[in-house]
Amino acid sequence: MIEKRMHRPHTLQTRLMTAVIGFVSLILIIVAVITSATLGQALEGRLQDQLRSVSAQTSVLVKQAQYLTVTGRPLTAQTVLAGQHYPGLLLAIATEGGTSGAIVTPDGTTALTADELRTLSEAVQHAPNTAVTLDKLGSFQVTVQESDGVGIVTGLPRDEIQSTMAQLLTVITLATLGGLILLALTTAVTIRLSLRPLRAVAGTATRVANQPLDRGEVEITERVPESEADPRTETGIVGASLNKLLDHVNDSLAARQRNEELMRKFVADASHELRTPLASIRGYSELSLRSLRQAQGSGAGADAAGTETALERIQAQSLRMTRLVEDLLLLARLDEGQELVHGTVDLTQLALEGVSDARPTAPDHEWAIDVPEEPVVMLGDAGRLHQVVANLLANARTHTPAGTRITLRVSREEEEAVIRVHDDGPGIDPAVRDELFARFARGDSSRARQTGGTGLGLAIAKAIVEGHHGTISVQSEPGDTTFTVRFPITPVPTAAPSPP
Structure with missing residues (x-):
C-alpha cells in the first residue's frame, strides 16, 4: 500500500x-x-x-x-x-x-x-x-x-x-x-513581534493543560502577561479572552470544590442524622426481642410495659427518620423546580394561621403579629409558603429562651410582599451566620440534636422562597434578630363576570 x-x-x-x-x-x-x-x-x-x-x-x-x-x-x-x-x-x-x-x-x-x-x-x-x-x-x-x-x-x-x-x-x-532582503528581515521581525502574544497564549494554554484539574483543590494561576493581552490589538484580544476564560474556569473549579466539600459534609451530616434513629430502632428492637425470648423461656407473661415503651421509641425514631427523608426529598424536588403549585395566597391569613399554630407549641414565649388592614395577596403555593412561615417561627422558638418576644409582620412595600420574623433573643453567632441557610446548618459545631429537628428547616425555607423568585436574609445582633422574606407580587387575575 x-x-x-x-x-x-x-x-x-x-x-x-x-x-x-x-x-x-x-x-x-x-x-x-x-x-x-x-x-x-x-x-x-x-x-x-x-x-x-x-x-x-x-x-x-x-x-x-x-x-x-x-x-x-x-x-x-x-x-x-x-x-x-x-x-x-x-x-x-x-x-x-x-x-x-x-x-x-x-x-x-x-x-x-x-x-x-x-x-x-x-x-x-x-x-x-x-x-x-x-x-x-x-x-x-x-x-x-x-x-x-x-x-x-x-x-x-x-x-x-x-x-x-x-x-x-x-x-x-x-x-x-537588497530591498527584498531588507524587507524579509523587517517583515520577519515585525511578524515575530506581532505574533508574540499568540505564542504567549499557546504557552499559557499548554501549561494549564498540563495541570491536573480532575481532582482535589485546583487553582489556575497561569495567565497571559498583561503586556501580551492588550485588548486594543487583534492578537492581544486573544490573550485577554483566554485570561477571561481562565478566570471563569478557575471560579468554576473553586465552585466545584466548594460543592464537593458541601456534598461531603452533607453526606456526613445525613449519615449521622440517619444513624442516630437507626441505632435507637436497633437497640429497642433487640431489647424487645430479648424480653420476648426471656418471657417464652420462663413461661411467664411478657413485660408488656417494657415492650410497649420500646415499640413507642421505635415508632418515634422511625417518624424522625421519615421526616428527615421527606425533607431531603422535598429539597431535591425544589432544586429541580418541582413541588410548587401556584394559586392565590393571602399572606395576611397565612400569617395569622402560622402564629396560631406556633403559640401552643411554646406557651412560655410571647407571641405577637402585625399585619395590615388590607390583605396582602400574591400568586404562590399556599402550602409551601405556610411551611416557610412555620419554619421561621419554629426556628425563632427553638433557639431563644423562655420569655422571648417573637413578632411576625406582613407588609407590602412597593411591588413586593414582605414577611419579617423578629425576636429579642440572644442573637446568632456571626461565625455561622453566612452558613445559616445551608443544609444541616446549626448554631454550634456539636452534632447533638436537642430540639428534635432535622437541621433542614431554613434550607427548605430558602429553597421555597427562591422557587417563588424571592429572597430571604437575616440581620442579627444580641436582642435584635430579624429574618426578612421578600416576594415579587404577581398580579392576581380576577375572575371574569359570569354571563347573565
Missing part, C-alpha cells in the same frame, strides 16, 4: 512572509520591466534622432565627394569619411563602380570587409531602418537613403544603449535583491 506523504504545515509566520515577499517581488519585477521598457524606448528614440541627423550630414559629404571625382579621385566610403571625428560612425556607399564601406575609429577610418558588407547589404534589403550586428565591430542601427544614384547606408553603434540597459538592469537587480 502506498502511504500518503504527510506534508508539514507551514507556520503562520512563514506564510505571511512568503505572501508579503512574493507580492512585493512581483511589484518590483513589474516596475523594473516598465522602467526598462520606457528607458529603452527613450534611448531608441534618441538614437533614431541622432541617426537621422548623421544620415543627412553623410548625404552632404557624399555629394561633396562626388564633385571631387572629376579630378580622378575615386568615390569610396573612406574618402567620404576622411577627416571625420565621429567614432563609431559607419558608412557604406554603392555606386556603379562597386560597393565600399568604412567605420570611423579613434585612429582614423577602417574599411569594411567583404563579409561585413554582405551582412550589411542583406540586412538593409529587408528593412531600410534596422539593427545589424557585424562580427568584431558590434551592433549598429543603420538606415538607407539614395542621393544622385548613389546608395548610402549610414549607421551608429548601439553599444551605448546596450551598456545603459545592462547597467540599469544590474542596478535594478541589486536594488531589488
Whole structure:
C-alpha cells in the first residue's frame, strides 16, 4: 500500500512572509520591466534622432565627394569619411563602380570587409531602418537613403544603449535583491513581534493543560502577561479572552470544590442524622426481642410495659427518620423546580394561621403579629409558603429562651410582599451566620440534636422562597434578630363576570 506523504504545515509566520515577499517581488519585477521598457524606448528614440541627423550630414559629404571625382579621385566610403571625428560612425556607399564601406575609429577610418558588407547589404534589403550586428565591430542601427544614384547606408553603434540597459538592469537587480532582503528581515521581525502574544497564549494554554484539574483543590494561576493581552490589538484580544476564560474556569473549579466539600459534609451530616434513629430502632428492637425470648423461656407473661415503651421509641425514631427523608426529598424536588403549585395566597391569613399554630407549641414565649388592614395577596403555593412561615417561627422558638418576644409582620412595600420574623433573643453567632441557610446548618459545631429537628428547616425555607423568585436574609445582633422574606407580587387575575 502506498502511504500518503504527510506534508508539514507551514507556520503562520512563514506564510505571511512568503505572501508579503512574493507580492512585493512581483511589484518590483513589474516596475523594473516598465522602467526598462520606457528607458529603452527613450534611448531608441534618441538614437533614431541622432541617426537621422548623421544620415543627412553623410548625404552632404557624399555629394561633396562626388564633385571631387572629376579630378580622378575615386568615390569610396573612406574618402567620404576622411577627416571625420565621429567614432563609431559607419558608412557604406554603392555606386556603379562597386560597393565600399568604412567605420570611423579613434585612429582614423577602417574599411569594411567583404563579409561585413554582405551582412550589411542583406540586412538593409529587408528593412531600410534596422539593427545589424557585424562580427568584431558590434551592433549598429543603420538606415538607407539614395542621393544622385548613389546608395548610402549610414549607421551608429548601439553599444551605448546596450551598456545603459545592462547597467540599469544590474542596478535594478541589486536594488531589488537588497530591498527584498531588507524587507524579509523587517517583515520577519515585525511578524515575530506581532505574533508574540499568540505564542504567549499557546504557552499559557499548554501549561494549564498540563495541570491536573480532575481532582482535589485546583487553582489556575497561569495567565497571559498583561503586556501580551492588550485588548486594543487583534492578537492581544486573544490573550485577554483566554485570561477571561481562565478566570471563569478557575471560579468554576473553586465552585466545584466548594460543592464537593458541601456534598461531603452533607453526606456526613445525613449519615449521622440517619444513624442516630437507626441505632435507637436497633437497640429497642433487640431489647424487645430479648424480653420476648426471656418471657417464652420462663413461661411467664411478657413485660408488656417494657415492650410497649420500646415499640413507642421505635415508632418515634422511625417518624424522625421519615421526616428527615421527606425533607431531603422535598429539597431535591425544589432544586429541580418541582413541588410548587401556584394559586392565590393571602399572606395576611397565612400569617395569622402560622402564629396560631406556633403559640401552643411554646406557651412560655410571647407571641405577637402585625399585619395590615388590607390583605396582602400574591400568586404562590399556599402550602409551601405556610411551611416557610412555620419554619421561621419554629426556628425563632427553638433557639431563644423562655420569655422571648417573637413578632411576625406582613407588609407590602412597593411591588413586593414582605414577611419579617423578629425576636429579642440572644442573637446568632456571626461565625455561622453566612452558613445559616445551608443544609444541616446549626448554631454550634456539636452534632447533638436537642430540639428534635432535622437541621433542614431554613434550607427548605430558602429553597421555597427562591422557587417563588424571592429572597430571604437575616440581620442579627444580641436582642435584635430579624429574618426578612421578600416576594415579587404577581398580579392576581380576577375572575371574569359570569354571563347573565
